[in-house]
Amino acid sequence: MFNGSESAAGPHTIVDGKEVVNFASANYLGLIGNEKIIDSCISSLEKYGVGSCGPRGFYGTIDVHLDCESKIAKFLGTPDSILYSYGISTIFSVIPAFCKKEDIIVA
Known part of the structure; x- marks a missing residue:
């Protein structure tokens, strides 16, 4: 149980007296409050x-x-890539485009 010694949004918390990584937090990488990231966001x-x-x-x-797609393609070694800025659009476009009626999708 969280003992209140750290913020619930922190990358670590205490459970039963033991420090653990808090994967339930959006800050499990501990980047909230990083000045470089804050400046970049601004x-x-x-x-x-x-x-x-x-x-x-x-x-x-x-x-x-376009820059991010180019970097992803280069990293993957592919001619191009597609970046979706809205997650639900993937469900309605990519999955139907590549799947057939008989396919089973596990998500």
Whole structure:
């Protein structure tokens, strides 16, 4: 049980007197409060606002989408990649495009 010695959002917590990694937190990597990340976030918000907030085909593509796709493709050694900025759009586009009626999908 959390003993209150750390924030519940922290990367670690105490359970039964033992320190454990808190994977239930969005901060399990311990990056919340990192000044470099905060500065980068502020710069991104000042330049782009809050983002497209949905599928790029509807709300638009920005340079960081294309840059990230290029880096992913290079890392994977593929000619190209597609980045979805809205998770639910993957369900409605990628999965139907690559699966047949007889396929079983485990998600």
